[in-house]
Amino acid sequence: MAEGIALFDVYRFNPEKDSGPHRKKYEVELQKNMTVLDGLRQVQERRDGFLAFRASCQGGQCGACAMRINGRVRLACETRIETLGKHVIHIDPLPNLTVIRDLVVDMGPFWQSYEQIRPWLSPDVHHVEREHPQAPGDRERMDAYTGCILCGACYAVCPAVRRTPWFVGPAALAKVFRFVADSRDGDAGERIEALNSHAGVWGCDTTFCCIRVCPKGVPTTHAITAMRRKLVMKKIKGILSLIPLERESTTG
Numbered sequence: 001m002a003e004g005i006a007l008f009d010v011y012r013f014n015p016e017k018d019s020g021p022h023r024k025k026y027e028v029e030l031q032k033n034m035t036v037l038d039g040l041r042q043v044q045e046r047r048d049g050f051l052a053f054r055a056s057c058q059g060g061q062c063g064a065c066a067m068r069i070n071g072r073v074r075l076a077c078e079t080r081i082e083t084l085g086k087h088v089i090h091i092d093p094l095p096n097l098t099v100i101r102d103l104v105v106d107m108g109p110f111w112q113s114y115e116q117i118r119p120w121l122s123p124d125v126h127h128v129e130r131e132h133p134q135a136p137g138d139r140e141r142m143d144a145y146t147g148c149i150l151c152g153a154c155y156a157v158c159p160a161v162r163r164t165p166w167f168v169g170p171a172a173l174a175k176v177f178r179f180v181a182d183s184r185d186g187d188a189g190e191r192i193e194a195l196n197s198h199a200g201v202w203g204c205d206t207t208f209c210c211i212r213v214c215p216k217g218v219p220t221t222h223a224i225t226a227m228r229r230k231l232v233m234k235k236i237k238g239i240l241s242l243i244p245l246e247r248e249s250t251t252g
């Protein structure tokens with residue numbers, strides 16, 4: 001039995017047909033514990049079969065259904081309509097990415113950034129031929145960074161991405177740190193050095209917006225500041241290593 005009606009106010013745009021974006025309103029018959037994704041499916045089945053959106057797992061695991069709901073970027077399959085506390089629900093595509101159609105955006109720039117950072121383990125050459133178990137403490141150091149489902153929510157809200165499209169963005173940087181913190185990886189130094197620029201760790205404004213929207217609680221900004229600290233420490237060590245030489249040369 002229906003538990004009332006909500007009004008979905010949805011962004012619509014088909015670049016092949018429409019001169020510009022517009023909005024359409026749809027009544028949604030509410031059921032108990034219904035999510036925004038359930039509502040969008042109902043609209044598609046009963047009212048408008050042309051409405052386009054992405055979704056797959058329906059359980060917060062695939063990252064496909066990230067969108068802006070009442071102004072906040074989140075997963076549609078994890079957002080229960082009753083928690084929104086409003087009769088009218090405004091639904092928009094992810095910002096910072098080009099709309100392909102309606103709520104579907106081109107994730108290309110997000111994936112390109114991700115590929116750039118070599119998101120795979122590069123084992124230390126001494127360890128490739130044998131099993132390399134991790135102590136619980138080693139595992140804990142990287143745990144918080146392993147939960148990313150690549151939904152793109154952090155990338156979509158990042159002001160640095162909006163301003164500087166070549167900035168790799170928070171998800172890619174957190175993934176780098178996941179390998180930097182991995183005791184089995186042999187490439188930590190090169191990984192961080194490759195991001196020692198404004199396209200990398202120095203491009204971030206430290207606004208923490210990415211952490212606020214992440215559905216998996218990945219501490220993206222902490223990863224960025226940790227890598228900055230490592231780069232600064234390396235620089236300081238380099239400078240300090242020169243000091244005895246300078247003394248010798250002035251006293252010699």
Ligand code: SF4
Pocket residue numbers: 154157158159160161169170203204205206207208209210211220221
């Ligand atoms: S903290 Fe940095 S990476 Fe995260 S949203 Fe802000 S500018 Fe982007």
Ligand code: SF4
Pocket residue numbers: 063147148149150151152153154155170171174210213214215216217218220
């Ligand atoms: S870090 Fe969080 S918000 Fe960003 S892509 Fe991964 S899961 Fe999504």
Ligand code: FES
Pocket residue numbers: 054055056057058059060061062063064065066075076077078
């Ligand atoms: S449908 Fe997979 S995360 Fe929402």
